[in-house]
Amino acid sequence: MSRKAVIAGIGQTEFSKKSGRSEQQLAAECVTAACVDAGFDPRQIDGMITFALDHSDEVDVMRSTGAQEVKYSVRLPQGGAASVTTVVHARNAVESGMCDAVVIWRAMNERSQYRFGQPSQTIDPDAHSSTFMEWCFPFGAQTPAAWEVLSCGTYLDTFGVTTEDLGRIAVILRQNAATNPLAQFYGRPITLDDHQQSRWIVKPWLRLLDCCQESDGGVALLVTTEERARDLRQKPVKVLGAEYAFCFNHEIISDFYEGDLTRLANSEAVTRRLTASAGIAPRDTDVAMIYDNFTPQILRQLEGFGYCGRGEAKEYVADGHLALDGKTPLSPNGGLLGEAYIHGMNNITEGVRQLRGTASNQIAGASTAFLASGVAGAILGV
Template sequence: MKSFSGQAAVVGIGATEFSKDSGRSEWRLAAECVNLALQDAGLTPNDVDGMVLFTMENNPEIAVARALGIPELKFFSRIPHGGGAAAAPLQQAAIAIATGVAEVVVVYRAFNERSGHRFGSGPPPFAYVTTTDQEYRNWINPYGLLTPAQQEAMFARRYMWQYGATSEDFGRVSVLSRKHAATNPKAWFYERPITLDDHQNSAMIADPLRLLDCCQESDGGQAIVVTSVERARDLVPNPAVIVAAAQGIGPQQISMSSYSRRDIVSMPEVELVARQLWQQAGITPNDVDAAILYDAFTPMVLLQLEEYGFCGRGEAADFIREGNLELDGRLPVNTHGGQLGEAYIHGVNGVAEGVRLIRGTSVNQPNKRVENVLVTGGTAVPHSALVLRTDGIS
């Protein structure tokens, strides 16, 4: 079976500013970020023949193609499950390119998630439509689990009970993200670091999750351009090669609320993705030099460290306390500030930071050589992730 591993690379990244009130339509945000990503790649709209989006994207490919003057699209697809899809569009783009279906594929996510519909305000309008996709809400809404924070608080509390983790352990993730955001001029929380005391004194949102355990609500757009490795070498000096990309759904999977599993603080869908990534890339967790871990809520960073094999079950709190996630640590994490510190663009801005780490242009570039970067999508939902690598690394 032919593998798509190492056949495609990211050559362009582009983003609007990240704000709380963009003052313009989501359609315009989408067009702006795609145009910037194409400029970064040294390409034009005429070069684009494919697009991959989230099903939650409100700006369809036909609208953005019209706005930018893209003449024709040979390939387009959509990935469901919200933030769990953050890396999956890159997988689809890489497969399309490796099989010759498309030559230049654009991925974008654009929304006014702060000035428009706020995810933290409760179920969106489509949640009240009686479809199979939404049937799980019948089992959680009556108990007051209406928002993502309320749903993920269940996992967090169980993890604390099972492994002895504390709110301070979650807080260290938040402090680190804000530390990195404070030196990132594009981050919403630029020059605004926090302390662990700030975290502990922040408002309780859904016990045990505090305000500073929860990601932002942001307006903005982020786009990624993918093409073949051969073409990439002619376009940019340091293409980020997609050497692995995977999706996963685990047993008894329910969106945000897989509470019927024997162990609700294990995430078999993440372990499934990890297994595929290491096999495709031909590496182990020890070979990963930096990671962008989806941080919609701080406890999920701890669970990912364990599911991806960077530490054992229940050991993530100690792994973080030992400084392993710092820039000079074993595994620098969320060097852009993450969704906690930079912006919440459904994880696609995390893919862009993974590319910058490969290029060596992150504002918080680790001192060591970065060859393999892990980028993950949302957790507690069907999951996706990818591994980016510097060109020429066997």
């Protein structure tokens, strides 16, 4: 049990539309901040994990932080789905004995350096691990929003979801962001009417306020052993369980070919294994940090991770369960729609803050938190 994985440090830069510095600088800042938060000597980092899409080089991160020897390094595909997947890899590396201290980071200038949500002009064979882009581009589906509508449209049609149903999710997340000083939308809540009046991005489902932000910033985590964390600065947050499932024919942001598009088979598989390994089901945790690149993803993941039955998610939201005082407080930081979009990593740091008791919108008595990014789930505890 002394090798049980814990998150001992978290670090992040400010979130903005223009950072004014390189992504490499953002990576160095957030990794350093995570080590300072933990009271950990960065020279002892021996594992590194980031996204396949991250532009920061491991060698330069080592130079910037002072890490001396890395035993394990991995870059993960699948875009934002990699966020919680990084925790799965870090947990495995630490608990297997391969590493003693793994740093995870994601650094992006996705607004000032490139517009992350805009159409791509070319297909980068190294950017994604599947072929869906080649099939989508000739028909004009060139943006994440377009892929999301193709992916979620069957679910939304089948269960009679309306744009008002989606708007309720956006309102909750923006309300949470409005009282979080770290959020880009701090002090800027919205109403359902604001959502309904926002311009269309992809008809008939996604309006502007259904879409996550384009943000500049960096986020990092330090994962180590429970034994090592006893000598560090912060109360360790335990990784009670972390699971990953990659099902046949699933693709990154699109699961056009997966079969039944009214359900998330990946999430259902993760839920079964995670409940067994962590000893607690996602629906029984105190806080839900669910990946919200677009509002329909919340509905589909609520069902996939067992919070409610198939087709029941819109009523689950309408009944107030996702409010800060509800049974399933959703992303008290404002999530990716309200706080920032650092590919889901800032939802993980919020989960840690909730269990430390230091969050801006603190959920009273929170002792467990669920982290979700579709193909991966983790349960944290204290």
